[in-house]
Amino acid sequence: MARDIIPTRNTIRDKATKAGKDAVNKALGSSGILKGFAQATLTPIDGKDQEPFVFMFNPNSIQMSKKVQWDEKPEQGNDQGRQQFKSGMAWDLKLPEIIIDTYETKEDVSGDQYVGKLETFLYVEEETHAAPRLMFAFGEFAPDFAFVATGLDVTYEMFLANGTPVRAKASLTLKSYETNKERQDGAGDTSNASPDHARIYTVRRGDTLAMISQYAYDTPNKWRHIASYNDIEDPLRLNPGTRLLLPPILK
Numbered sequence: 001m002a003r004d005i006i007p008t009r010n011t012i013r014d015k016a017t018k019a020g021k022d023a024v025n026k027a028l029g030s031s032g033i034l035k036g037f038a039q040a041t042l043t044p045i046d047g048k049d050q051e052p053f054v055f056m057f058n059p060n061s062i063q064m065s066k067k068v069q070w071d072e073k074p075e076q077g078n079d080q081g082r083q084q085f086k087s088g089m090a091w092d093l094k095l096p097e098i099i100i101d102t103y104e105t106k107e108d109v110s111g112d113q114y115v116g117k118l119e120t121f122l123y124v125e126e127e128t129h130a131a132p133r134l135m136f137a138f139g140e141f142a143p144d145f146a147f148v149a150t151g152l153d154v155t156y157e158m159f160l161a162n163g164t165p166v167r168a169k170a171s172l173t174l175k176s177y178e179t180n181k182e183r184q185d186g187a188g189d190t191s192n193a194s195p196d197h198a199r200i201y202t203v204r205r206g207d208t209l210a211m212i213s214q215y216a217y218d219t220p221n222k223w224r225h226i227a228s229y230n231d232i233e234d235p236l237r238l239n240p241g242t243r244l245l246l247p248p249i250l251k
Helices: 009-028 115-120 180-185 209-217 220-229
Strands: 041-044 064-075 083-102 133-136 145-159 165-179 201-202 242-247
Touching: 009 145, 083 145, 115 145, 115 165, 201 209, 209 242, 220 242
Parallel strands: none
Antiparallel strands: 041 133, 064 083, 083 165, 133 145, 145 165, 201 242
8 A cells, every 4th residue: 555645845835836936937928028018128329339228127217307597696684585487307217226146147247248348338339439328118107308318326236256246236316407398399390390401400519410310301311401501610619609501301
């Protein structure tokens, strides 16, 4: 007569663990992300490398802040002056904890796909002579701005025996550069934004001809066309406030 086999605690635990793993694997898509779950991304929209930085772990918090400048005009006999609106300021978006962990694969977490990718958001692009504009999206949370990166802090927290870093926490600060509408309309152009008609563009601080070409024609490669049309001898020197005529692109 065969004896009944009484499952041990370890056997029950192992079966439960396997069942849990099977359930997770079934819920995972081909990309390794849970089906139905959004994945946060940062995508550059300037330069040659427009591959997004895909977050390994979605952010637990996103900080957004905006300030407005007011001038106080003194008024005789009053306890305080009258506040007069001066201007609005850009939005600041901070991702205070971006976790990157490559312990399982033993990859260098500072490599081009990981921390190195975040670093490129602060570097000048060859084509635009400026750091790339970025779009941030986390599912339905997708601010209607193009951003530029203004700061990056990285803390390496785990290393292999040979010193290879395999875990890092990064904090990235972004500043809004323009809205989607401004980008579609040519960023500063108050007339109809159509590549079939000449229009006026007012140069802003940090602008380059390649960036203006991107705004106006959806490609940075028309910068020579703009330079020639406006008799610009040095394309690397643009004075803020200068009004440029953006020529039509005839089809």
